Amino acid sequence: MGISSLLLAGAVGASAQWSYTENTDNKVSVVVNGYQKYQTMIGGGCSGAFGIACNQFGSVGLSPANQEIVTQTLFDENIGGLSVVRNDIGSSISSTDGSAFSILQTCPSTPSGPFNYTWDGKDTCQVQLTKTALKYNPDLFVYANAWSAPGCMKTVGTDYNGGLLCGVRGSNCSADWRQAYADYLVQYVKFYQQEGVDVSMLGWINEPDFNPITYASMESDGFQAKDFLEVLYPTAKAAFPNMSIACCDATGARQERTILYELQKAGGGDLFDVATWHNYQSNPERPFNSGGKQNLMTEWADGTGNWNAYWDVTGQLAYVLYTLKPVVPCTNMANSEGFQWALYMHNAFVNSDTAGYTHWWCAQNTTGDNALIRLSYDEYFISARLWAFASYFRFARPGSVRVDAQTSVEEVYVSAYINTNGTVAVPVVNAAHFAYELTVDLFGVNVTTATAYLTDNNHNVTMVEQFAINGSTFSCQVEPRAMKTFFLE
Ligand SMILES: *[C@@H]1O[C@H](CO)[C@@H](O)[C@H](O)[C@H]1NC(C)=O
Ligand SMILES: *[C@@H]1O[C@H](CO)[C@@H](O)[C@H](O)[C@H]1NC(C)=O
Ligand SMILES: *[C@@H]1O[C@H](CO)[C@@H](O)[C@H](O)[C@H]1NC(C)=O
Ligand SMILES: *[C@@H]1O[C@H](CO)[C@@H](O)[C@H](O)[C@H]1NC(C)=O
Ligand SMILES: *[C@@H]1O[C@H](CO)[C@@H](O)[C@H](O)[C@H]1NC(C)=O
Ligand SMILES: *[C@@H]1O[C@H](CO)[C@@H](O)[C@H](O)[C@H]1NC(C)=O
Ligand SMILES: *[C@@H]1O[C@H](CO)[C@@H](O)[C@H](O)[C@H]1NC(C)=O
Numbered sequence: 001m002g003i004s005s006l007l008l009a010g011a012v013g014a015s016a017q018w019s020y021t022e023n024t025d026n027k028v029s030v031v032v033n034g035y036q037k038y039q040t041m042i043g044g045g046c047s048g049a050f051g052i053a054c055n056q057f058g059s060v061g062l063s064p065a066n067q068e069i070v071t072q073t074l075f076d077e078n079i080g081g082l083s084v085v086r087n088d089i090g091s092s093i094s095s096t097d098g099s100a101f102s103i104l105q106t107c108p109s110t111p112s113g114p115f116n117y118t119w120d121g122k123d124t125c126q127v128q129l130t131k132t133a134l135k136y137n138p139d140l141f142v143y144a145n146a147w148s149a150p151g152c153m154k155t156v157g158t159d160y161n162g163g164l165l166c167g168v169r170g171s172n173c174s175a176d177w178r179q180a181y182a183d184y185l186v187q188y189v190k191f192y193q194q195e196g197v198d199v200s201m202l203g204w205i206n207e208p209d210f211n212p213i214t215y216a217s218m219e220s221d222g223f224q225a226k227d228f229l230e231v232l233y234p235t236a237k238a239a240f241p242n243m244s245i246a247c248c249d250a251t252g253a254r255q256e257r258t259i260l261y262e263l264q265k266a267g268g269g270d271l272f273d274v275a276t277w278h279n280y281q282s283n284p285e286r287p288f289n290s291g292g293k294q295n296l297m298t299e300w301a302d303g304t305g306n307w308n309a310y311w312d313v314t315g316q317l318a319y320v321l322y323t324l325k326p327v328v329p330c331t332n333m334a335n336s337e338g339f340q341w342a343l344y345m346h347n348a349f350v351n352s353d354t355a356g357y358t359h360w361w362c363a364q365n366t367t368g369d370n371a372l373i374r375l376s377y378d379e380y381f382i383s384a385r386l387w388a389f390a391s392y393f394r395f396a397r398p399g400s401v402r403v404d405a406q407t408s409v410e411e412v413y414v415s416a417y418i419n420t421n422g423t424v425a426v427p428v429v430n431a432a433h434f435a436y437e438l439t440v441d442l443f444g445v446n447v448t449t450a451t452a453y454l455t456d457n458n459h460n461v462t463m464v465e466q467f468a469i470n471g472s473t474f475s476c477q478v479e480p481r482a483m484k485t486f487f488l489e
């Protein structure tokens with residue numbers, strides 16, 4: 001059989017698997033099956049990298065009282081519900097763009113040292129961000145992520161301008177700096193420990209498939225990732241056995257899967273704990289090849305358009321306009337409205353078993369669209385994107401397990417999560433421009449009451465109804481272009 005007929009057979013087979021029925025009424029039936037379990041959730045989050053955390057803590061005029069309110073709005077279990085903070089392990093020697101400083105300002109001439117690490121206790125306001133977030137969410141998942149190794153450990157001699165870590169295949173350096181880099185990363189975690197903060201996950205590279213030249217960056221394919229992870233993984237586990245190791249924050253889900261295939265080919269499939277990826281250059285779309293390990297979306301934002309705080313008004317797609325983060329042609333632009341983010345998250349959680357979703361910046365002084373909360377002097381403005389996160393993560397808390405949820409119509413998106421104490425979250429997104437009557441049948445859950453929280457253009461995760469569940473079934477309306485989360489107890 002020729003290749004074209006093989007392809008044709010494949011295409012026919014794939015399209016035949018998808019079917020739909022024409023929908024003549026406004027009813028949707030949903031089946032939640034608590035016996036069919038999928039991924040364990042980590043949660044939603046954001047970052048204060050590149051000095052942006054300082055915006056949240058006074059550098060642009062936000063008063064101490066509002067610094068607390070903004071941080072509480074993001075991380076409180078009953079408001080924004082976030083529980084991941086992604087910190088930037090700085091590699092900069094002389095920062096001009098707000099990049100975080102390296103804890104190794106002067107490098108020894110060889111990897112045998114000595115290493116003179118320094119710590120200012122601030123880490124470009126990321127210590128304050130982390131500690132304040134911890135105050136409102138004691139279960140905070142702290143992701144410490146380096147964009148690059150210090151320049152002295154790389155082929156290019158600088159932390160910016162890409163290049164390879166010396167010691168990985170193809171690096172052709174006079175010395176092998178892999179152990180030095182692993183020790184340096186562990187030292188950063190120790191400095192946080194000294195501040196009373198446990199780092200939950202350690203990452204050693206950012207967007208290794210992309211060389212932006214202007215800011216901290218390091219390149220790596222999956223084979224080179226194996227060459228470093230075989231040093232980092234045992235080093236980090238010896239120092240912090242409970243800390244997860246991430247790989248590899250690629251620019252897109254497909255790009256991440258390519259790295260993972262190579263890592264596995266090189267024999268490194270067990271040298272990481274969580275597959276981390278960004279949503280810029282490709283959507284998740286399908287399960288990850290992570291060998292059963294969790295995957296986490298660790299960075300995405302519109303990044304190019306004007307500030308858009310709406311839930312569902314403009315349907316805006318971003319324009320390409322250079323901000324701090326350069327935009328590559330063909331980048332997968334995020335529509336910036338809350339409703340769209342609700343669907344992005346649904347698709348990742350359901351189609352790709354993604355354990356959580358991390359927006360790019362938390363709060364930023366800006367007129368652009370890179371943050372969940374926009375700051376201007378002492379004012380703050382909350383985007384509806386945060387309400388999309390909250391509609392999932394106020395109710396599907398860290399440690400919850402996604403279970404199967406089937407829906408009878410495509411435009412009503414349903415997922416379901418069982419919390420560690422047996423309560424259940426059922427977030428529903430209705431993309432139709434009319435209300436649907438929803439009937440939910442429950443299997444394998446033990447609940448008696450439902451409370452519904454509505455988010456649309458006029459509601460921000462607002463409690464709207466509470467009712468008893470009759471046996472294992474309940475019915476309820478879902479408003480048009482809305483997200484409604486049912487919390488079942
Ligand atoms: C805050 O943002 C505004 C608007 O973008 C800008 O004009 C101002 O310079 C910024 N303030 C600081 C301190 O960066
Ligand atoms: C270590 O680095 C700090 C900051 O760069 C410097 O002030 C100090 O003199 C260095 N100590 C040694 C022993 O080199
Ligand atoms: C490796 O480095 C040596 C010494 O600097 C140089 O002569 C050689 O061309 C390099 N090889 C590659 C493949 O870059
Ligand atoms: C690892 O986690 C376990 C369970 O939470 C805890 O008992 C143990 O002390 C932790 N170990 C370290 C080194 O933090
Ligand atoms: C919802 O939040 C937005 C900011 O995202 C705010 O402007 C609006 O007043 C809030 N609406 C309600 C009903 O609380
Ligand atoms: C169960 O956990 C959820 C999510 O953390 C919480 O909101 C709820 O109050 C808990 N319920 C009980 C009965 O402990
Ligand atoms: C359901 O929960 C109730 C109260 O927590 C408990 O008494 C009952 O045994 C549970 N039923 C099942 C089937 O788990």
Ligand SMILES: *[C@@H]1O[C@H](CO)[C@@H](O)[C@H](O)[C@H]1NC(C)=O
Pocket residue numbers: 470471
């Ligand atoms: C509860 O469900 C039963 C059948 O499952 C039905 O006969 C009854 O009318 C329902 N009650 C309410 C209040 O909906």
